Amino acid sequence: MKLSTKGKYAVEALCCLTVVSGEGPVKVRRISGLTGITEGYLEQLFFRLRRAGLLTTVRGQKGGYLLARPAHTVTVGDVLRAVEGELVPVACIRNPDGCPSGMACRCATRPVWTRLADAIDGVANSITLADLAASFPKEEIP
Numbered sequence: 001m002k003l004s005t006k007g008k009y010a011v012e013a014l015c016c017l018t019v020v021s022g023e024g025p026v027k028v029r030r031i032s033g034l035t036g037i038t039e040g041y042l043e044q045l046f047f048r049l050r051r052a053g054l055l056t057t058v059r060g061q062k063g064g065y066l067l068a069r070p071a072h073t074v075t076v077g078d079v080l081r082a083v084e085g086e087l088v089p090v091a092c093i094r095n096p097d098g099c100p101s102g103m104a105c106r107c108a109t110r111p112v113w114t115r116l117a118d119a120i121d122g123v124a125n126s127i128t129l130a131d132l133a134a135s136f137p138k139e140e141i142p
Contacts, residue, residue: 006083009037010045011132014054014079018071018133020141025057025064034141045083052082071133077124087124088117 016034017026028046032039046065049055056068067074080087086094090113 003080003084006045006048007080009035009041010049010079010083011076013037013042013045014049014067014074014129015132015136017065018067018129019136019138021066025062025066027064030064048083049079052078054078054082067129071130072128074129075125076127076129076132077121079129080124087120089113089120093117 012035013031016031020026020030020034028039028042031037032042046055050057050068053068054074056066058064058066077087088094092107093110093113094117
């Protein structure tokens with residue numbers, strides 16, 4: 001399984017948002033400037049993150065984005081699933097009926113993929129945005 005730039009950038013952007021959101025709603029332009037991710041790409045990611053209930057928007061002159069939940073309750077797994085979908089090495093782990101060989105019930109390799117999926121979930125679900133923000137290089141924030 002390989003994560004796309006969507007997943008990497010979504011985690012990076014929300015980590016950045018977590019760090020600077022003490023100032024109130026954060027504009028896409030600010031996150032773009034701090035992360036180097038283009039505003040257009042951030043808007044695409046933020047659309048998915050809003051739809052997943054991880055972000056909220058504040059309209060108006062002082063508007064921008066805020067986390068919809070406290071940072072200590074949002075995991076890397078939540079963010080990745082919002083933009084990447086299920087975090088599995090092979091699709092038939094979550095949906096055995098979708099097994100291309102039709103042998104899911106007697107597949108000799110299924111335990112390997114299941115253990116890998118469980119390990120990925122374990123790591124991704126054990127790290128929160130608050131954990132990441134604690135190690136963010138705050139001296140680099142203008």
